[in-house]
Every structure is written in structure tokens, then in C-alpha cells.
Amino acid sequence: MEKYFDASYIWESIPLLIPFLKMTFMVAGLSVLFGTFLGFILTAAKIGKSKFARKVANGYTTILRCTPSIVLLFLVYYGLPAIGDRVGLNLNNIHTAVFVIITFTLQFAAAMSEVMRSAFQSIDKGQFEAAVSVGLSNSQAYRRIVFPQAFVVALPNFGNSLLAVLQEGSLAYTIGLIDVVGKANLIIAGNYNAHALEIFLALAIIYWILSIAIEQFFLKLEKVFSKGKQGLKTA
């Protein structure tokens, strides 16, 4: 074991890896941003009156849920330009990151639409009724009473999905986008594939710290926003 394992590789690689978190964050951040927006539209379709829109939104969710991210990434990365080709658009010069962001936006939106739908539906209908009964318009009632409460319910799941995107973003390396996982791969390649375990441990440490930080952040956020909500105790 000692022959192969050299902990110094862990500590030396961490500072090399950290700058590449920027790319990880950029991809995750934009995907979350756009994904939330698209997810919102899907949610609206799911709880709206149009049966057709609901079917489409549900179908979309099922398909995306059932597709491994790497497969989706390849379908987007090669599929979009191929489609573009047909209609005479050259999409080959678009930056790789765009395809990655599109992929994770599509995926995040599917997850988000479920998170938001269930959060929305967990808010008692009486809250809305009480709001309109004191003279608020429908949109005021949603904006001021229903959404703020649904937001708190959605927060923990939102946090989970965010962690998932951060991790899945690592697949972007397969199409040449270098984020923190990509950098780890390059370091390993730079060592001629030696000491990969140590580099991956370094990566695991970074991810772990990151996810704990995000978890804590979301707990805080939840606390701040859940004023007035009964502190639920777990059994």
C-alpha cells in the first residue's frame, strides 16, 4: 500500500484544483438560474388547467428523469449541431460550456418542476382563500401569501438539486470542458495516470466541504425565511 499511496499528492493538488471551481460554479450557477426559470414554467403547466400542457410537462419530466446525464449531454452536444446542420445553422463554434449549461438546465428544470409543484401543493388552499377574502387579487394572493410559504417548503429540495448539479457538472469533462473534476483528470494525466487515488481523494475533500457549506447555507436560509413557521421536530 505504502508503495502507491502518498498523501502529499492530496495536499499538493488541492490548490491546483481550487481555481477550477470557478468553472464548476459557473456551469452550475447558470444551469440553476435557467433551470429554475424553465422549471417554473413546467410547474405552471403541471398545476394549470390545460390538460394538454400538463401531459406535456409530465412527459418531459419522466423522460428527463429516465435519461442518464451523460447520455443527455451527448445528445445535446452532438444532437443540437446536427439539427442545426439540417436547418443550415452552424452551431459548431459555440462554446462547449453552452451545451453543458443547456443540458443541465433541461435536467434541473425537470427536478425543479417537481420540487416546486409539491411545495406549492403543500400550501393549504385556505391561505389563498383567506387572502382573496380580505380583498387581495389572485396574483397578490399568490405573490404575498402562497409563494413565500411554498418557497420555504421548496428550499431543502432545491438545495439537494443544487448539490446534484454541482456533481453532475463534472461530466462536462467528457466533452472537454475543464471544471474541477476535469482539472483533476489533467493532473492525473500529467502524472502519467499515477497516484490517481490521491488526486480523487483531494477532489472528494473539496466536494465534501463544498456540500457541507451549501447544506449549512440552506439551513440558515430556511431559518431566515421560515419565520412564523412552526419548527417541525423529527419524531
Place this chain on the structure above:
Amino acid sequence: MLEIRDIHKSFGKTEILKGVDVTIDKGDVVVILGPSGSGKTTLLRCINFLEKADQGRAIFGDIDVNLKTASKKQIHQIRQKIAFVFQNNNLFNNKTALENVTEGLIIGRKIPTAEAVEIGKKALDKVGLSDKYNAYPSELSGGQQQRVGIARAVALNPDIILFDEPTSALDPELVGEVLTVMKNIAKEGTTMLVVTHEMGFAKDVANKVIFMDGGVVVEEGAPHEIFVNPKEERTQKFLKRVLPEDFTYHI
């Protein structure tokens, strides 16, 4: 002041309201009694457009609306005149007691915040919650919550307040405090339409009792008429069941 005419409402294939008329004059306290499922809640909700009736008219001073086809504007107009106190109070969980009361004033009525806060505080004072302005619903007892719900309705200074079993979700001991608040409001001349099982309240405060069953008004009249001398067999049976045998028990 408010006249409801021939209101019909079905859920799916079952007709819940089969043509109900209600007339309420200014200052009236009308109590609606009736067995579970008779359509009392549905009636109240239709009046406030929380459910859309299938047929019926509401005449409210110079406003005369069709309950089925009312426009958004009409609905808004009517809702401005009517306040609703829910069985389980439905306080806004994300707002303090005071914010609960002022929300409708500031956002719905566009009253300046300072003024709204003053109105809100007065309303809370009236229901004995001067020390709970900043408490969230989860920090209040059931009785206190229901009192905030009443204050929220009162603060809107509506022409009429609808109460849907405002005490039935409360512990027996808390019922008293809410009933007392309601009595005080009634004494001030507020027009009220109250669904309740509290016979004491009906007797003491109401000037009219309506007994509903199976989606129609079976009998209506002054409380002593209904309680002491119900004409309809259904009313007699119901009262017998609701009033405990020992309602007359002396202490």
C-alpha cells in the same frame, strides 16, 4: 342589506344547494344551523365567491350580481364589502398577527401603511390581543388565532362578516373567549352571518335563526321560535340531537 336569491350549487352530480334564499338586514345577526353536510359552508363560500355557484343572485345595496357569471370586477367589489372568518382561521402563516390584519388594508385596499397599522392595532385591541401584535400564528393559542382571524375581518370594516363555525376547532375552554369577542362585535352593530353549533350564542345574540338541511332552508325565525317551538319535524329532531339531554341541568 344583503339578499341572496335562489342559489344553486352542485359538486359533480350531487346538488348541494337546491335554491336557498337568505335575507339579511343591516345590524342583523343571523345564525345558520343544520346537520353536517347540509350545505352551510358551501352557502357561505358561494356568497364570497370562494366557490362559483351554478345559479343565483346576490343583491347588495345597489349592486346586483349574478353569482354564476359575475365579472372579476364585481367579485372584487363584493369581496370588499364582505369579510370571512374561517373555521380553522386560515391565518397567513408567514405574517405576524398585525401583518395578518393589515395585509388586506395595505395591499387590497391601498390604505397608507401608517394608517393601516393604526386600524390593525385597534382591531387587535378590540379582541384583547394588544400584547400579541408581533406574534406569528404558530406562537398563538387556538383561541388567540381565531381572535386574530376575527380582528382581520373587523379591520376591513366590511358591511357584513361571515363566520363559518368559528369555534368548532377550539378546545372547549377556548370557545368562551371567542364567543365573547363575537358578542361584543355584534353589540356594536356589525352585521353578521354565522354558522355555528353554539346554541347559547344563537339564543343570546342572534335575531334570526335559519335551519338548513339537505341543501334547502327548512325553517327560519327568531331564536325563541326555533328553539322553543320548532315547527318542522326535521328541526325538532336536529335540536334534540345537538342539545345534550342535560342541556337543562341546573348547577
Place this chain on the structure above:
Amino acid sequence: MLEIRDIHKSFGKTEILKGVDVTIDKGDVVVILGPSGSGKTTLLRCINFLEKADQGRAIFGDIDVNLKTASKKQIHQIRQKIAFVFQNNNLFNNKTALENVTEGLIIGRKIPTAEAVEIGKKALDKVGLSDKYNAYPSELSGGQQQRVGIARAVALNPDIILFDEPTSALDPELVGEVLTVMKNIAKEGTTMLVVTHEMGFAKDVANKVIFMDGGVVVEEGAPHEIFVNPKEERTQKFLKRVLPEDFTYHI
């Protein structure tokens, strides 16, 4: 038959039960009254070991256990003799009415299924639910649910049944049906310890009323003594508050 001696119980730093003694003889129907928070529920739960008391003894015929240090076996032994009817009935949601009743017999007592089913059906018949054997709790009305809860307790043929406000979660109309069932069971000679706010029940059925406040027994005696002539000021005040002003109202 059951004697509870000097029971103490604290939650955190607040002492909820400060030395309570209760004696129940065979066939007794004992009603416990008291304001909210006085420790009534806690007392019942300690007797059934749903909470562990900090101190106290339970003497049950020839069993004499320390409520704090009782062994698993002793707890099991006591629970076999005591049945509990919860305020919100706590029926097993995933079992039918009949399964709810037989669960304790078949699994807890190892009674053969056929026999248990027979006992269960009889118990359900007794509370007037012969037609609801296979209904799930969600398919039953509140009053029916509570009756299943009582049948579940009765079927165990316990030495004593503890009731914790069995009617307070019910609609006023449903209260009657449950009280009637309880009265019938009492008439059959079942020993009962009942926490309730139903004064009528206390007066008609109980042969002993205990008034608790602040974690101690303030006063106890026959119902007419307590209701008509309460000695302690606290008792008087409480009764005044709980009994509606118009408790004496004649119909």
C-alpha cells in the same frame, strides 16, 4: 383495584405532576376534570407507561410496580390489564376497523385469529358498527372512528379503560353517539378512568369526580358534591368557566 400513589413527573425543569394519588375500585367510573395543562393527559399516559414517571407506584391487585423503574416485563403485564382510548383515537390507518380491534388480540395476546375475529366483531357490534368491519379509518366519520377506538379497548377485555378526552376532537353532533357508547359500557360494569369536559357525562355516569389543577388533585368526591357544592375556590372558578352561562337554559 388500581391505586396510583404519589406520582411525580417533570418535563425538562417544569414539574407537571406533583404527587398525585388516585384510587379506583372495581366497577368505578372516575372522571377527571381540570383546566388545560393541569396534567390530566400526562397522568393517564404515565399510568400506561407511555410516559415514564419520575416517581410513583401503581398497585394493581397483586402487582405492585414502581412507575419509574418498572421492567419491560412489568410494563407489558400492566398494559395487558389497561386499555387506552386516545383523544384523537389513533386508529391504525393501515388496518380496517376489524383489524384495528383484532391486532392487539392476535399479535399482542396470541389469541387464534378465528377467535380474535369473533371477539372483534362482537366489540364492534357493541358500539354499533356491525356494518363497518372492513372500512378503513379514513372511510369512517369521526364519531365512528372514536367508536372503533373504544371497541379496540373493550375487545382487550381489560381490567380498566383509560379515556383521554374521547369526545373533544369530535363535531358536536358526533359527541352524543360516543357518549352513549361509553355510558353503555359503563353500565356493563367496566371500570373506567375518564378525562373529559362533558359535564353531562360526569354527572350521569361517574361515581367519582376528581378535579386536578397545577399537577395536584385539588378536590375529589361524588359528582353532585363537586358540581353542586365545590369546596375549593379553584374548583368553583373552573366550573363557572367551563359550564356555559346558559347551561341552565331550558328548551
Place this chain on the structure above:
Amino acid sequence: ADGNDSDIQKVKIAYDQASKPMSWLDEKGNATGYDVEVMKLVDELLPQYEFEYVGTTSDDLLVGVEQGKYQVGVKNAFWTQERTEKFIFPKEFIGLSSAGLVLKKENEHIKSLSDFASAGFSLAPIAANNAQYTVIDEYNKENPGNKVQLKAGDAFTVDVVQWVNEGRVDGGVIIEGPFEKQVTAEDGPYHNLADEVVYNEFAVIKTWPLFNKKEQEFADAYDQAVKQLKEEKKTSELSTSFYGRDLFEVLDAVER
């Protein structure tokens, strides 16, 4: 390229960014490696083209070149029949690769794939899109009676030298260059294993740049440039500097 008129054509050269020393993205973020450096020299000789180097994985490189995302890909690619259907192989190869087996010292006597196969040894998994996989696969097809146990796997989880030394597998296919830098070199990460594992070459193989099917013209231009570089011994210099050995010396013995 240093041309200055507007006819300059921009081309994208994809390279496998993680296969040092053939091609890789160095710590400073620059593309380098034998294949890349040759392409840089080619660029200098072709004023009408301007090269842009795009680092990626070999999965992406293959699909990307085929699709036209990239005009050329270099990844120490071997020639295979199937590949000629998807890519243009120019006339001139780009370099040479010594492919061999990594073995434990005690198995030094295994000199060829057939020795390896008859010994019944296990082989480290090879990524399915790696031409090494095809080479072994072809050997197996030609020698159905004496097959090497071939398993597809993923490059980045397989550290061949370590696996062999651990005993996880009996042998692995490796290119000489990486082995040199890993084990033989004084500062190699596995220099401590220098006495425990050996590298036995079983073939020197030509490596090729892969051109997109539409890039015949570009491929022809490349041919001319490379031919000149070979004549000038520039490729031999690069071979020595990246692989520690001028593989062009054994060119005559190369079969594929």
C-alpha cells in the same frame, strides 16, 4: 501561420488533453505533446491555415471530428479499417508509437501477445474507443485459438503500471512513452517500481491524425508539410524529446 490575406482558413485541431506525453494540456494551460508539437510545425509550413488547438477527451474527439466540430484530431491514433470509413487518413503518418506489455519482472520472458495469451494471463481493461483495444481485438480475430483476455474499461480508472505491480492484473498494454516517464525516468512517480516491472515492446505502430471526411484538401496540404518535416528529421527530434527515443530508426520494421 503567418499569412496575411483574408484567405486564411481557421481550422480546429482537437487533441486528447490527457494523454501525456503524446498530447496533453500542460499546467500552464498550453497544448503540447508529440502529436501537438508536430502539428504546430505543420502549421508553420502552411500559411493558408491557422490552427486552433482544442483540448478534449478521446470520446469527444472521435465524434467531434467525424461530425465536423473539429477538422482534425490527434490522439496517438492507430490505423484501423473501421476508422477509414469515418475519417480521412492522410498519406503520411504523424509519428510512431511503441506499444508493449507492462509485466512483472518475473514475467520478463513474455515477449509477444501470443506468449501472453498462451500464459493465460489477465490483461488490464482498455477503453473501448482506444485503438489499443482494436489492436488486441484484431490479434484475437487472427488467432482464435490463442486469445488474449480482452476487457473494455475506462482509461482514467486504470493505472496500468500500478495494477500490474499490485497483481490486480498480470499485464497491461501501454505505450512506451508514458512508461518511460512513469517508471524509467529518475523523477517518475513510479520510479520506485523500476526493478519490479518491465516493458516489453510487441510492436511499433504508426500513429495518424484523423481528418474530417470533408477535409481532403487540408489532408493533402498536411501530407506535404509532414513529408518535409520528416526529411528534415524534425519528427525524429520530437520523438527523442518526448519519448526518449527516436522511433523513426526502426521504421523499416513497422508493419502497420
Place this chain on the structure above:
Amino acid sequence: MSEGLNYKFLVDTFFIALSGVPIALFITIVALLFALPLGFLLALTRINRIPVLHRFAQVYVSFVRGTPIIIQIFIVYSSVPLLLSSLFTKFNIGMNVYDVNPIWYAFIVFTFNTTAVLIEVFRSALSTVNKGQLEAAQSVGLTNVQAYRRIIIPQALVVAMPNICTATVNLIKATSLGYAMSLQEITLKAKVAANVGYNYVEAYIDIFLVYLLLCSAVEFAFKLYEKRLSKYKPSVV
């Protein structure tokens, strides 16, 4: 792509990819088999705050959820054999660690991973079951174990079902990373087939289709089962 899709290859490879389904399912089932009870027990330790175990479960969940699964695969795949073999040498166990089929590593990784997910699923599901249910069971004379088995678990399971379904679907998808351990599953099979003629695009379409079919079938099965389990609930969505 320039020449359009190779439809023959598309069809042939579809069946090749399909032949990877059994192994993907096998791993999924084994992982679930271990992870379900393990996750449940660890969830109990968290709910009841059992001193050491509850901390352990917490750290465990945070690590597994916090790091990409491919890294976990790598760590297990490269370090477990090393640790084992040094243990074996130490205790003179004459067994070759490397004869072990990589599927065992897949079992380990995916069981670990799924357990962490299920701990959280069960924790939230159990907290939705009213405490009164346990008390009522105790009061009719059931032991704790009996109460859990007959009353609590059946109810918690219904609540947990949708999330278990999600976890299962994610698990199936994650087995596609098994290629890193040379597992002959769907993705690897399709990619090896693609390698022959470099038909990667077609292969990815096939992989997509196979997962889509497999996962929607699993989803459907779960929905059916959920319906059956929740027969006591007033309305099934």
C-alpha cells in the same frame, strides 16, 4: 452524422444495449436489497439519536451525498483491493483479491450510495407517521418490534414509495458508470459495439432508448405497487 444515421447499426446495437439490462438490474436489486434495511436501521438511529451511530450516519450521508458518485466508484475500486490485499498478506490469507469479479465492487459502491439516499428518505417518511400510532400499538400490547413491523413501517413505506422510486431510477442510471469498473452493462456494451464502426451517435441514441424504457417501466411498476400499498388512504393520486 454527416452521412445520416446508420439505421441497421441503430437497431442491432439497441439489442446489444438491451442485453446489458440484466446486469444493470442485478446490481440495482442487490443494492436495494441491502440498502433498504440498512437505510431503515440507520434512519432509526438518526431519529432516536442513538449516540455514536447517529453521528456516524450523519457524516456518512453528508459524504456520500456531497461527492460525485464517479469519485466514490474510483475510491472504492482502487483502494478496497489494496486494503484487502495488505490485510490478506498480513494474516496470511491465501486468497487473490484480484480474482474478484468487479461486480462485487459495484455492489459495494451502489449499496453504500443508495443506503445514504434511503436514510434520508426513511427519516422523512417515518417522521410523517404520527407518534400516536406507535403509542396506540403499545397500548394494545404490541412490542416495539411488532408495532414497527405491523403498523409503522407499512404506513411509512407508502409515504416513502415515491422517493424510493426516484432513488431506484437514479440507481439504475448510475449503474451506467459501471463502465469505469469494466462492468458489462448497457452503456459499456453499446460503446464497445460503437467502437467497431465508430457509430457513437447511434450508440448514444440506443443507450438513451434503453434507459428510457427501463426506467419508465420501473416507474410504472412502482406506481402500481404504491397504489396497492395505499389502499387504506382516502384518495390515491
